[in-house]
Amino acid sequence: MNLLKAPPASVRRTPTVLIRGTGLLGTSIGLGLRADGHEVLLSDPSATAESIAADIGAGRILDAVDQADTGPGGPAVPEIVIVAAPPEATAAEVSAALLRFPDAVVLDIASTKAEILQLLLAQVRDEDAALTEADLRRYVGTHPMAGREKSGPVAARGELFTSMPWVVCPAVDPATGVQLSAPEAVAWAEEVGRRLGATVHHMDPARHDESVALISHLPQIAASLVASRLQQAPTSALALAGNGLRDVTRIAASDPGLWVQILSSNAAPVVEILYGLRQDVERLISTLEDPRAPGRQADIAQLIAEGNSGVARVPGKHGAPPQSFAVLTVIVDDRPGQIAAVLNDVARVGVNVEDMRMEHSAGHQVGMVELSVLPGRRDELAAAMTDLGWKVVLS
Numbered sequence: 001m002n003l004l005k006a007p008p009a010s011v012r013r014t015p016t017v018l019i020r021g022t023g024l025l026g027t028s029i030g031l032g033l034r035a036d037g038h039e040v041l042l043s044d045p046s047a048t049a050e051s052i053a054a055d056i057g058a059g060r061i062l063d064a065v066d067q068a069d070t071g072p073g074g075p076a077v078p079e080i081v082i083v084a085a086p087p088e089a090t091a092a093e094v095s096a097a098l099l100r101f102p103d104a105v106v107l108d109i110a111s112t113k114a115e116i117l118q119l120l121l122a123q124v125r126d127e128d129a130a131l132t133e134a135d136l137r138r139y140v141g142t143h144p145m146a147g148r149e150k151s152g153p154v155a156a157r158g159e160l161f162t163s164m165p166w167v168v169c170p171a172v173d174p175a176t177g178v179q180l181s182a183p184e185a186v187a188w189a190e191e192v193g194r195r196l197g198a199t200v201h202h203m204d205p206a207r208h209d210e211s212v213a214l215i216s217h218l219p220q221i222a223a224s225l226v227a228s229r230l231q232q233a234p235t236s237a238l239a240l241a242g243n244g245l246r247d248v249t250r251i252a253a254s255d256p257g258l259w260v261q262i263l264s265s266n267a268a269p270v271v272e273i274l275y276g277l278r279q280d281v282e283r284l285i286s287t288l289e290d291p292r293a294p295g296r297q298a299d300i301a302q303l304i305a306e307g308n309s310g311v312a313r314v315p316g317k318h319g320a321p322p323q324s325f326a327v328l329t330v331i332v333d334d335r336p337g338q339i340a341a342v343l344n345d346v347a348r349v350g351v352n353v354e355d356m357r358m359e360h361s362a363g364h365q366v367g368m369v370e371l372s373v374l375p376g377r378r379d380e381l382a383a384a385m386t387d388l389g390w391k392v393v394l395s
């Protein structure tokens with residue numbers, strides 16, 4: 001069915017979805033939409049990626065019979081196509097999907113948005129290309145602000161998007177600001193995000209790219225730069241690594257191939273931010289070259305305080321105001337089933353866990369399950385867990 005002529009997205013329907021590109025993101029979306037009752041078709045140039053995605057339950061492979069498109073009553077025809085390909089392949093895949101499935105709404109989820117739209121608009125303007133402005137009515141760019149430092153379908157998680165932002169960037173004509181995506185297509189782009197449990201935000205492609213330069217691309221660069229300092233570090237120094245290093249470097253394990261594409265397509269706003277960072281680093285270097293000279297201690301304190309005020313502005317879950325959670329740590333034996341047992345007992349007490357982290361104590365057969373809860377519930381949970389026989393540490 002053509003979703004631009006169908007009942008609105010808010011009406012409960014489960015359109016058939018084709019996912020083109022079944023890596024980490026495509027497979028995670030497939031798992032999430034399958035759990036929501038959608039029929040999901042999968043397609044990837046890599047037969048391995050496609051069949052792993054199908055094996056772990058993200059959908060079924062778009063096969064030769066589907067591709068023959070035998071019309072009504074025949075094999076499934078996608079009503080929504082989600083392009084989850086690498087950024088540099090995205091515009092071509094979006095364009096191919098718009099042409100091949102002339103009734104489908106086509107979304108992409110690439111990490112940058114302006115360049116993809118530019119490439120699509122260039123095709124529309126190119127008289128030799130088949131794509132028209134009417135086709136673009138069915139296209140909407142989106143960007144799930146959720147991912148992992150791992151790639152490929154094996155790393156996929158159906159719950160990846162729960163409570164995370166899902167940015168919807170309707171296509172706009174950059175010269176006039178006129179929206180090119182049809183409102184019905186935009187409504188389906190939002191609905192897909194909501195059905196995956198995400199929180200929907202709207203932004204035009206250029207503002208989106210400026211925003212992610214700061215909140216996504218800068219953190220990746222910072223993590224990579226810090227972690228690259230570790231390459232020559234003595235093993236004895238690395239053995240001392242605590243949570244500080246782990247918190248700052250998790251995403252340094254991200255795929256270089258993906259990040260070459262992301263940073264290249266958003267270089268200008270990233271460079272602007274790096275100029276500011278360079279100034280701060282230079283200021284800190286000269287301060288620390290003589291840290292006891294007059295005014296220098298205040299300078300160091302100011303730099304750390306500026307970080308305090310920046311981090312205090314990072315919102316909590318569902319885009320809620322910044323919230324700091326209270327943490328309690330439950331010490332468990334390092335054996336199977338312990339985390340499940342802890343969470344079971346927390347559920348019995350009736351306290352919602354906002355975040356959880358597992359740490360192992362080097363050289364000891366114990367693990368530490370760190371539970372973040374609303375500050376007002378921490379003491380109650382600690383008391384109840386202690387009564388249930390757990391060893392609880394408050395931090």
Ligand SMILES: NC(=O)c1ccc[n+]([C@@H]2O[C@H](COP(=O)([O-])OP(=O)(O)OC[C@H]3O[C@@H](n4cnc5c(N)ncnc54)[C@H](O)[C@@H]3O)[C@@H](O)[C@H]2O)c1
Pocket residue numbers: 020021022023024025026043044045046049084085086087089090093109110111112143144145146147148149150151152153258262
């Ligand atoms: N990784 C993240 O954290 C994250 C988060 C949000 C958005 N994204 C975006 O999602 C997209 C996919 O990223 P990923 O992390 O799933 O990467 P991935 O490497 O895990 O998967 C990419 C998949 O695309 C396939 N592919 C390659 N060329 C293709 C083509 N021409 N057409 C269709 N598929 C093709 C690959 O075979 C692979 O299976 C990227 O555009 C990325 O910017 C990634």
Ligand SMILES: O=C(O)C(=O)C[C@]1(C(=O)O)C=C[C@@H](O)C=C1
Pocket residue numbers: 110111144145146147148149150215216217251254
């Ligand atoms: O959490 C991670 O591992 C991510 O890589 C997520 C992250 C991000 O910066 O938030 C990375 C790039 C994507 O475009 C979107 C999400």
